[in-house]
Structures are given as C-alpha cells and as structure tokens.
Amino acid sequence: MNPYVQYMYSYPHKTAYRKLRGISLHEYVHFLKGGGNGLYVHLPFCQAKCGYCNLFSVTGQDTADVGRYLDAVRRQCAQYQGLLDSVQAEFGELVIGGGTPLVLTERQLEQLFEMLEQYICFCGDREAVIETAPNQTDVRKLHILKQAGVTRVSMGIQSFHDAELASLGRQHQAKQAREALHLLKEAGFACVNTDFIYGIPGQTVSSLLASLQEALTFEPDEVFLYPLYLHPGAWLKQRGAVMEGRDAYVQYQHACAFLKSAGYRQDSMRRFVRQPGERSYSACGFGTSLALGCGGRSYLGNLHFCSPYAVAQKECLSRLMDYEQTQDYTQITHGILLSEEEMKRRYLIRHLLIQPGLSLDGYQKAFGSAAMEEFPVLNDWLESGYAERSEKSCGMAADVVGADKKTVFLSLTAEGMGLSDYLGPMLISEKVRSLMKEWERDAEHPG
Numbered sequence: 001m002n003p004y005v006q007y008m009y010s011y012p013h014k015t016a017y018r019k020l021r022g023i024s025l026h027e028y029v030h031f032l033k034g035g036g037n038g039l040y041v042h043l044p045f046c047q048a049k050c051g052y053c054n055l056f057s058v059t060g061q062d063t064a065d066v067g068r069y070l071d072a073v074r075r076q077c078a079q080y081q082g083l084l085d086s087v088q089a090e091f092g093e094l095v096i097g098g099g100t101p102l103v104l105t106e107r108q109l110e111q112l113f114e115m116l117e118q119y120i121c122f123c124g125d126r127e128a129v130i131e132t133a134p135n136q137t138d139v140r141k142l143h144i145l146k147q148a149g150v151t152r153v154s155m156g157i158q159s160f161h162d163a164e165l166a167s168l169g170r171q172h173q174a175k176q177a178r179e180a181l182h183l184l185k186e187a188g189f190a191c192v193n194t195d196f197i198y199g200i201p202g203q204t205v206s207s208l209l210a211s212l213q214e215a216l217t218f219e220p221d222e223v224f225l226y227p228l229y230l231h232p233g234a235w236l237k238q239r240g241a242v243m244e245g246r247d248a249y250v251q252y253q254h255a256c257a258f259l260k261s262a263g264y265r266q267d268s269m270r271r272f273v274r275q276p277g278e279r280s281y282s283a284c285g286f287g288t289s290l291a292l293g294c295g296g297r298s299y300l301g302n303l304h305f306c307s308p309y310a311v312a313q314k315e316c317l318s319r320l321m322d323y324e325q326t327q328d329y330t331q332i333t334h335g336i337l338l339s340e341e342e343m344k345r346r347y348l349i350r351h352l353l354i355q356p357g358l359s360l361d362g363y364q365k366a367f368g369s370a371a372m373e374e375f376p377v378l379n380d381w382l383e384s385g386y387a388e389r390s391e392k393s394c395g396m397a398a399d400v401v402g403a404d405k406k407t408v409f410l411s412l413t414a415e416g417m418g419l420s421d422y423l424g425p426m427l428i429s430e431k432v433r434s435l436m437k438e439w440e441r442d443a444e445h446p447g
Helices: 063-086 106-119 139-147 162-168 174-187 205-216 245-261 313-324 340-352 360-367 377-384 414-418 420-427 430-444
Strands: 018-024 037-043 091-098 122-132 152-158 191-198 222-227 271-273 289-292 298-300 303-305 331-337 387-392 407-412
Touching (some): 037 106, 063 106, 063 289, 063 313, 106 139, 152 162, 152 174, 191 245, 205 222, 205 245, 222 245, 245 271, 245 414, 340 360, 340 407, 360 407, 377 387, 377 407, 407 414
Parallel strands (some): 037 289, 091 122, 122 152, 152 191, 191 222
Antiparallel strands (some): 018 331, 222 271, 289 298, 298 303, 303 331, 387 407
C-alpha cells in the first residue's frame, strides 16, 4: 500500500476544472449574502520556485510587474463591489496566499490592505491570515501586518538542516528561519504556525525530529507536517526524484508521536495544535469563499471557479497576462458545476479528514440520506479499523441536533488519520478522476 496517493485539501481539484460559458457572478453572488464568508487574495510571486512546488506562482517579476498586478486586483475589487453591496456581503476571514506575499514591497503591502478595506466589507472581528517565508520576513513588514490586523502568520520552514533545504530548492538557510521566527515571536501575533516537510531525499527520522525539536523552542501555536509530493510541473519530479512512501510514513509516525508527547493536539494528518481540550465542531461542507487575483479559487454553492490551473513558469505568465488584460471580472469562464453527488463527496472529504469527523446526523440533514448507505466504502473503513463511530455532546454539533443532545460521528482512528492521503482519494468520483488524469497526461506530454 502506498500511503501517499493524493493530498485532498479540497474537492474537486483544479485539474478537474474546464471551460465554462454563459456564467456570471451576478447569478451566484446571492450565496455571499450576509456574513460567514471568506475572502482569498492570491499573490503569485516568489523569489524562486521550490523543487516540489505545484502552485500557481512566477519568479523574476520586478516591482513594476507586481504593481501592474495589484492594479488589476483593484479593478477586480471595483467591479465586485457593487455586486457584494447588493447582497450586503460581509467577510469574516481574509487569507492572503501565494506565492510569497511578503515579497511585495512595504508600500505595496500597505496599498493592498488599503485597497481591501476600501472595497470589501469585513466583520469587526475578522480573522486575517497571511503566508510568509524566512527571507521575506522583516521587522518593518511585520509591523505593517500588525497594523492591518493580521491575526495569523504561516511560515514555510520545511527543515532546519541546510542540506535538506538545498535538496528542496529552498532559498533560505536554517539561520534565516531562526531569525524570522524570533521576529514573529516578538511581534506577538495571535497565531503563528510553522510548516515542515518529511520524505525529503537524505532526511532521516533523527533529522526530522531534530527540526521539530528546534521549532518547539519558539512555541509555535500550530505545526503542519507535509509529505513531500512531486507533482507534474515540479522540477524535482523532472529530475527523477522520488519519495519512498514507506520511509516517509515511518517518519510521519515518529513525528506525530513526538508532537503529541509535547502537548500538541492532532486535528488532521497535517495539523497539530498547541491547545488543550477537544476540537470544536464546525460544519464546513458548504462554506462560501471569493477569490481575488489570478490563481485563487472561489466556492459559491455548486460553482467552483478560478483561472486555468498552471504550474510551469511559461503557462503561469500567460495566465497572469490574461488576468491583467481582463475587461469584465464578473464573467466566469473556467471552473466546474458540481452535481449533488459531487457535493456529497465534497462534504464527506471536508469533514472526514479532520477531527472530530463527520456528523452522520449533519449529513442526513444536509442531503436527506444516510452517508453509510450511499458510500459503502465508509463501512469498509470501519471494518479495517481506519474509522470508528462515537457519540459526542456538549454542543459540538448544536447546529445539527441542538446543544444538549448527542450526535454520532464517524471519525478516523489514529491509523486512519495517518492514511488520509490513501483513504481520501477513494471518495473521488470516476468522472472527476478521469478529468484529472486527462490534465496530467496533457501536462506531462504537452502538444
């Protein structure tokens, strides 16, 4: 068994998206009515492309190039503003990702936040999240983030061993990561999370645990562990690098045990939280999110959309030019319309792969049917010890059954959670799987 089939961070993957015609944001903006919405801003600029990266990002862009992109984001905001105001859309979460957002100059960062406050209506207690990297983290930019009300900063460290960083194509060394973490700690953000990778060529259990041990000296609020995936378009894959699944899984098991022994609660295969108590329940199958910029995706009901997926520099630059030259950002030209079956699969994936799991009553309420009957594979997981049923109360699913009642959850066991990237792909439909394979074939054999 290969434990690492696919990372199911969302469903369906962007590689299943195709051209859309005759669809406008005007017809779907009602999904954003009121509060509870998320806003994602994509800044696709990096100092260099890491060897494993399969994200939409470009390198070699100067200040003027970034400025031209921000001008396009402003035009998109201006076109969206009237529509959002018409349904009194309010956003409770802002996520700024990339790329490496802090590659922007100080003034460009300030302009970005000023732009968002001008065109977007945020809740008073909004959460604001931004990604950074060691080389781009300095005192002045962190001050701008604090002034803008950023509550969470996520830093990709990946390793504290220079040889491992070099093999990944990272542009920082361990020294810069330590300095950046000191700055983040001193800045006093409400939440700081650090990302690490396992399965790196040449990495051992000892070197991985040493990196995590050093990370904990900075007391991060959360630690994320990612297996090294090499997707089409990543230059490490082109060089023939491979991840040995069995060795990586052993590393995961040791790292998981180490973080738990240090007082971190495991919420998913990747997420470890320095927080006592049980994770609160939050239904997340139908969340609405709107994206700004090129490369970010939006979720509005059964409509998911974004610019066409790209990884290689040439294709990304082409998509970027198309975005900057767009005249009407309210026209939706690339994405997918989910059937009810696909919505069910999305709901399962979004709940089962995190704790406390899937509320069976919640699924019944959402779709009028029983998850265990519609998806027999879930019974197979129970029989194999990958999942278990449990009753939870204390208001964990108050929106489903009432604060004082109990509800039955289907949750992954510790073993099942470690196999999330093996189990999750079992829930992909044949139609979506076919679309994804078609994209991969085209990516590996262009033309």
